[in-house]
Structure formats: structure tokens, C-alpha cells
Amino acid sequence: MDPQNADQKVPRCDLCEENVAQMYCSFCPTNLCKLCVGEHISDVYSKHNVVPLNMRKSTLLYPHCKIHSEEHCETLCEDCNIPVCSKCVASIRHERHQFVCLKALVNFKKKCMEKEKMQLQETIISSLKEIVSDLKSELGGIDGKYEKLTSDVTKHGEDWHREIDMAIIKRQTEIQEMRDKHKDTLTKQLNVIEKLISDVKESISKIEKVLHSNELLESLSFEIGSDESIKFPPKLNVKLPGFTPQNIQGQCLQLFSILSPLSITSEEHGYTIKTPRNLSSPPVKPLLDIPKVIITIETGYGDVYHITCFSDEEFFTHGDDKTIRLYNIEGKLLKSIQTKSENEPADITVIRRGDVVYSDAGTRTVNIVKNRKIDEVIRLYDWIPHNICSISCGDLLVFMSTEDKQKSKVVRYSDFKEKQSFQVDDQGKPLYSIGNLKHISENRNLDICVADNGAKAVVVVNQTGKLRFRYTGHPSRAKKSFDPVGISTDSQAQILIAECDNNCILVLDRDGKFLRYIDNCDLLYPWGVCVDKGDNLFVAESSGKVKKIKYI
Structure with missing residues (x-):
């Protein structure tokens, strides 16, 4: 392991910037070594809360009040939709306003995020993986299907005279081009689906990051979406070309055979999301009894x-x-x-x-x-x-x-x-x-x-x-x-x-x-x-x- 990289992973004291941090002030917030703890709390300010560094994640980080900088906001004003401290609650600015506990609100929102994470994992990801499985299965069988077409053309060509060899070659070339187009289309579709899976996993990762964060404002600012915001690509409807042999009555390509064209169409809402029976719907905000x-x-x-x-x-x-x-x-x-x-x-x-x-x-x-x-x-x-x-x-x-x-x-x-x-x-x-x-x-x-x-x-x-x-x-x-x-x-x-x-x-x-x-x-x-x-x-x-x- 590179010593430089290893050293960068060790949290350093924010005051001296040299010693390894062993303590943490959850009010400021600041990483501290034991030697700098005394200097940090030397102002005898009662709000300092120094804890061992390994307890940092268990300490909730309330936002500082924008008006009373020495206070933390533990309440949300529902009328103004902003975090407020106890002094703000008692002020004329928020007179007769309705308040809710910030911690309770964040806990509720994190529960919503947990449900959304489950929704993404158990519906979107599972549905997309099923689509990928179908596409890979279809890709795996393409060669066999086109090989059969080629074989049919070759067998029919053996009954013909030498002068129609060029017609046989032309039809074979058309089939190869359609096969390549078919494979290319499905491969592109596969790449789009796999990219969509990657994007959904990234969304899950972002949710998990916020879920494990103690920054309340980060949780509050997180916008909760739903599986409705995931737009599936159009579903491909493929109609394979067909080979129809003709009776040997002439020397032209049309009499040799009829090859129907490759048909690939898209269906905008062809894919559906399969929701597990035990997965509940996202939480709904209740209507007030009296607006x-x-x-x-x-x-x-x-x-x-x-x-x-x-x-x-x-x-x-x-x-x-x-x-x-x-x-x-x-x-x-x-x-x-x-x-x-x-x-x-x-x-x-x-x-x-x-x-x-x-x-x-x-x-x-x-x-x-x-x-x-x-x-x-x-x-x-x-x-x-x-x-x-x-x-x-x-x-x-x-x-x-x-x-x-x-x-x-x-x-x-x-x-x-x-x-x-x-x-x-x-x-x-x-x-x-x-x-x-x-x-x-x-x-x-x-x-x-x-x-x-x-x-x-x-x-x-x-x-x-x-x-x-x-x-x-x-x-x-x-x-x-x-x-x-x-x-x-x-x-x-x-x-x-x-x-x-x-x-x-x-x-x-x-x-x-x-x-x-x-x-x-x-x-x-x-x-x-x-x-x-x-x-x-x-x-x-x-x-x-x-x-x-x-x-x-």
C-alpha cells in the first residue's frame, strides 16, 4: 500500500492539522486530537459536545440557525418551511406558526427513502434484469435462426443451374446484412438497458449515502422520486425475415426466392414493472381535516x-x-x-x-x-x-x-x-x-x-x-x-x-x-x-x- 495514500485516509485534527484526530465536536463540527481539545473548548461555551471520533456517526448534526448563529435548529416552521431554533420559535416573526420536530421529520423522510430504495431494488432493477435476460436469450438464438435461413437458401440453390449462382450470393448477402442489423439493434438496446440499470444503482447509492448521513439538511433537501420517473426505452418488436423458395422456372432473382425484409419496430410502453406483492406503495401525505x-x-x-x-x-x-x-x-x-x-x-x-x-x-x-x-x-x-x-x-x-x-x-x-x-x-x-x-x-x-x-x-x-x-x-x-x-x-x-x-x-x-x-x-x-x-x-x-x- 502506498504510504501517502494510506496517510490521506487517516482523519487529521482540524486545529493543528498534524496529529491524528481522536475526538470530534458534534456542535462545530470539528475533528480534534486530544492535545487540541482544551484549546477548542477554551471559550467555555456550553454548547460544545466533544465525543470520541468513532461515535461521530451516532451524533445528529442539527443545522445552525441563520439568525442566531450560536443556536442549533431542532424545529421546522411549517408555515415558512425553514429550520428554526428555540429563539426563533418564540419570536414575533414566527408568531402563531405551526412547528414540527426536525428529527421526527427527518426520520419520517428517511423511512420514505428506505421504501423508495426498496422500490428501486425490488421493482425497477428486477424488471430491468428480466429484460436484459430476454435480450441476451434472443441474441443467443439469432445465429441459429439465421443459419437456418442461410441453409434453406443454399439447399434450394443446389437445385439450380450455375447461371443463378449470383442470385444465391445476393440473397445470402442480404440475409447477413439483416442479421448484422438485427444483432446491432439488440446490442444497442442491451447497452441502453444496462446503462439504465447503472443509473438506477447510482440513485440507490445516493439514497444510501443520505440514509447514512447525519446531516439533516442533506436529508431534507433530498428530493424523493418514484419508479414513475424511470423511463424505459421503447420495446423492440422484431419480425424475422422469411425465406420462401420458388419453383425452378427461370433464371432471375425473383423466381429464385422471396426474402421478406427484417422488421424491427419499437413499442413505447412495451415493458412493464413487476411489483412484488409484499412491497407497499410509497407513503402519501395525508390531507388535513380542516385546510x-x-x-x-x-x-x-x-x-x-x-x-x-x-x-x-x-x-x-x-x-x-x-x-x-x-x-x-x-x-x-x-x-x-x-x-x-x-x-x-x-x-x-x-x-x-x-x-x-x-x-x-x-x-x-x-x-x-x-x-x-x-x-x-x-x-x-x-x-x-x-x-x-x-x-x-x-x-x-x-x-x-x-x-x-x-x-x-x-x-x-x-x-x-x-x-x-x-x-x-x-x-x-x-x-x-x-x-x-x-x-x-x-x-x-x-x-x-x-x-x-x-x-x-x-x-x-x-x-x-x-x-x-x-x-x-x-x-x-x-x-x-x-x-x-x-x-x-x-x-x-x-x-x-x-x-x-x-x-x-x-x-x-x-x-x-x-x-x-x-x-x-x-x-x-x-x-x-x-x-x-x-x-x-x-x-x-x-x-x-x-x-x-x-x-x-
């Missing part, structure tokens, strides 16, 4: 129509004028953006890199705002853009209708170029009603959810545009018209719909099952809705107010 309004903000609009979260602390809105406004959760106006055409925006969204995008029905354009400069990125001629939504992959969804409002569709743009459109279902019937009020949101499972006010329904299609379900209201409110306007989704893939005339928010699960109403928060004509990363609901009311509601 509560955390804060109410006056926007200055007469009516607020749309809202989109810029961060957990800030949100963009637009209402009954030509201005898009950015507020923080304390109600302070941070920025105002006037539309280029001075028309009222049809809708607004924030794309992945943080820029604001808005649609302008008057100019038939979609525009992006960068550093207060407005650029046109989409211009339509036969269609008028209305509601828009940025989705997880970075693409943009635009609902549009014809000028006579007799046709409507949702179009997906990638880099502001049309990529996909959803207009009719499998039977050729229109997915959406005529009219221009269709708020859009992408769900966590990549479904596209549209609040179709004209149809009095919520229309949900999968990412390929296949209709999953239509929701037309809860039977208990049959006497009231279902009035969907704004729509958003949360981290649990729950769908939240603003019912304007009924002054409430409807909550559905990802499959359209009714979960509850949020109707106790004194909502007045709720129109736009969005959900931040902490699953706080923002509601834009036609009264000109925005309310932040805690419902999970």
Missing part, C-alpha cells in the same frame, strides 16, 4: 385570473389589465411587466429556466420575458392561443382554438416548435369543447389535465394523448353545476380544480377519484390555482386577493 388559510394578499387587481408559482416565496399573477406582477408571500410587489401589445395576457406560466411566458390572444402569439425584454417565440395564423402550461421536461403546452371557436386542441411545443397535438380521442370525437376557457396542468405521472369549463368537465389524457377519464362533478352536488376553471397538481399526483361559482377547490386523485372539497377558507370566486414545491396551495380570487392555503 387553513396561511396568508391573504391584496394584489391591486380588480380581478385576479391566473397565478403561477415562481418559488416557494414568490408568485406571478395577472388580472384585468395589461400587467403581469410578481409578489412575495408577504404581499410586496417585486416586479411589474407590461405586455408588448398592451393587450391583457390570456395566460401566464414560468418555464424551467425561470423565465415568464405569456400568451396573447389578440396578436395570436406566445411571448417570453427575459430581463424585461419581451420576445415573440410562437406565432399562430389559423389558431388563437389561450391557456398555457410549462411541463416537467421543459416543453410548453398551449390550448388554442380557431377564430370561429368551432375547433380546439392542446399543442405541445419543444423549444417553441410544435411537437405533438391532442384534438380527438380514439373514436375521432373532439377531446375538448369549443370555446377558449381551458386551463392546463401536467400531473406527476405525466398526464395532461385540462379544466374544460365549456364541457363542465376535467379531461385527462396520458402523455401520448389517449383519453384516461373525464370527471364531471361529484354526485353529492348534482343540483349545482360543475364549474371548473383553474387547475393544478401536487407532489402526490392529486388534481386540484377551482370551482369559481361554487367558491371551492375540488381535490381528485390521479385516476379521477373524488377526495374532498376545500370549501372552508372563505373563498370568493376562485379562478387561478397553483401549488408550490412544499404542497402549499395558492388561490387567485376574482375579488383581487390571493390566498395561500395549507391542505396537506
Whole structure:
């Protein structure tokens, strides 16, 4: 062993940087040799907690308070979603806020991570390994199958005269080329699957690293995903070429034989995940029995129509004028953006890199705002853009209708170029009603959810545009018209719909099952809705107010 490398693995004292560390201060945190312990605690500060180095991992490392640097944060403020110390808890800044034990929260999250690790190991990895096994088995049998084809051609060729030898050679060459293409395609597919396995194992490794870490902030910042975020490659459907011998009646290649072409097609969702029966589903955050309004903000609009979260602390809105406004959760106006055409925006969204995008029905354009400069990125001629939504992959969804409002569709743009459109279902019937009020949101499972006010329904299609379900209201409110306007989704893939005339928010699960109403928060004509990363609901009311509601 290289002495230099061996020496680098031995932890050194952070004070003298020479002696081997034998102790550890879990408050600072600092590695110490025994000679430097006295110097480290010489300030007689009571918070120092020096333990033997081998006990380091058993000591929880609470984050330091950003306001009171001498204090550790053992509590999380649920309203502000930040760690706080005991002094912060007692301060006016957090008056009447709700708090939760940081250690308990991290323990819960680590349990979730354990379940996700199990999910990755026992479902994703096992499914991918089964695919690899099938591909290797298919690769192993390819030579035999193609050898039989070659043998059949050769045997048939023996019955022919010398003048057709070139035809035999040509057919054999075609078979070899198809075999090589077949093997090359399967090998590439095998490499993709093995790379995917490697990526999943890397995710497991990252989870294990966080699970064994005592850094609470590292655990809190870890974003938990699910097996739905693992995108399998398209499944290959291979149709082997076939050799059909012909009667010996001539000297041309066509009479010698018919060789069908090699057919390789892909099936986007051909692979499935096999979930063990004893593996439970990822934990779901429960809905509060009584949702509560955390804060109410006056926007200055007469009516607020749309809202989109810029961060957990800030949100963009637009209402009954030509201005898009950015507020923080304390109600302070941070920025105002006037539309280029001075028309009222049809809708607004924030794309992945943080820029604001808005649609302008008057100019038939979609525009992006960068550093207060407005650029046109989409211009339509036969269609008028209305509601828009940025989705997880970075693409943009635009609902549009014809000028006579007799046709409507949702179009997906990638880099502001049309990529996909959803207009009719499998039977050729229109997915959406005529009219221009269709708020859009992408769900966590990549479904596209549209609040179709004209149809009095919520229309949900999968990412390929296949209709999953239509929701037309809860039977208990049959006497009231279902009035969907704004729509958003949360981290649990729950769908939240603003019912304007009924002054409430409807909550559905990802499959359209009714979960509850949020109707106790004194909502007045709720129109736009969005959900931040902490699953706080923002509601834009036609009264000109925005309310932040805690419902999970």
C-alpha cells in the first residue's frame, strides 16, 4: 500500500492539522486530537459536545440557525418551511406558526427513502434484469435462426443451374446484412438497458449515502422520486425475415426466392414493472381535516385570473389589465411587466429556466420575458392561443382554438416548435369543447389535465394523448353545476380544480377519484390555482386577493 495514500485516509485534527484526530465536536463540527481539545473548548461555551471520533456517526448534526448563529435548529416552521431554533420559535416573526420536530421529520423522510430504495431494488432493477435476460436469450438464438435461413437458401440453390449462382450470393448477402442489423439493434438496446440499470444503482447509492448521513439538511433537501420517473426505452418488436423458395422456372432473382425484409419496430410502453406483492406503495401525505388559510394578499387587481408559482416565496399573477406582477408571500410587489401589445395576457406560466411566458390572444402569439425584454417565440395564423402550461421536461403546452371557436386542441411545443397535438380521442370525437376557457396542468405521472369549463368537465389524457377519464362533478352536488376553471397538481399526483361559482377547490386523485372539497377558507370566486414545491396551495380570487392555503 502506498504510504501517502494510506496517510490521506487517516482523519487529521482540524486545529493543528498534524496529529491524528481522536475526538470530534458534534456542535462545530470539528475533528480534534486530544492535545487540541482544551484549546477548542477554551471559550467555555456550553454548547460544545466533544465525543470520541468513532461515535461521530451516532451524533445528529442539527443545522445552525441563520439568525442566531450560536443556536442549533431542532424545529421546522411549517408555515415558512425553514429550520428554526428555540429563539426563533418564540419570536414575533414566527408568531402563531405551526412547528414540527426536525428529527421526527427527518426520520419520517428517511423511512420514505428506505421504501423508495426498496422500490428501486425490488421493482425497477428486477424488471430491468428480466429484460436484459430476454435480450441476451434472443441474441443467443439469432445465429441459429439465421443459419437456418442461410441453409434453406443454399439447399434450394443446389437445385439450380450455375447461371443463378449470383442470385444465391445476393440473397445470402442480404440475409447477413439483416442479421448484422438485427444483432446491432439488440446490442444497442442491451447497452441502453444496462446503462439504465447503472443509473438506477447510482440513485440507490445516493439514497444510501443520505440514509447514512447525519446531516439533516442533506436529508431534507433530498428530493424523493418514484419508479414513475424511470423511463424505459421503447420495446423492440422484431419480425424475422422469411425465406420462401420458388419453383425452378427461370433464371432471375425473383423466381429464385422471396426474402421478406427484417422488421424491427419499437413499442413505447412495451415493458412493464413487476411489483412484488409484499412491497407497499410509497407513503402519501395525508390531507388535513380542516385546510387553513396561511396568508391573504391584496394584489391591486380588480380581478385576479391566473397565478403561477415562481418559488416557494414568490408568485406571478395577472388580472384585468395589461400587467403581469410578481409578489412575495408577504404581499410586496417585486416586479411589474407590461405586455408588448398592451393587450391583457390570456395566460401566464414560468418555464424551467425561470423565465415568464405569456400568451396573447389578440396578436395570436406566445411571448417570453427575459430581463424585461419581451420576445415573440410562437406565432399562430389559423389558431388563437389561450391557456398555457410549462411541463416537467421543459416543453410548453398551449390550448388554442380557431377564430370561429368551432375547433380546439392542446399543442405541445419543444423549444417553441410544435411537437405533438391532442384534438380527438380514439373514436375521432373532439377531446375538448369549443370555446377558449381551458386551463392546463401536467400531473406527476405525466398526464395532461385540462379544466374544460365549456364541457363542465376535467379531461385527462396520458402523455401520448389517449383519453384516461373525464370527471364531471361529484354526485353529492348534482343540483349545482360543475364549474371548473383553474387547475393544478401536487407532489402526490392529486388534481386540484377551482370551482369559481361554487367558491371551492375540488381535490381528485390521479385516476379521477373524488377526495374532498376545500370549501372552508372563505373563498370568493376562485379562478387561478397553483401549488408550490412544499404542497402549499395558492388561490387567485376574482375579488383581487390571493390566498395561500395549507391542505396537506
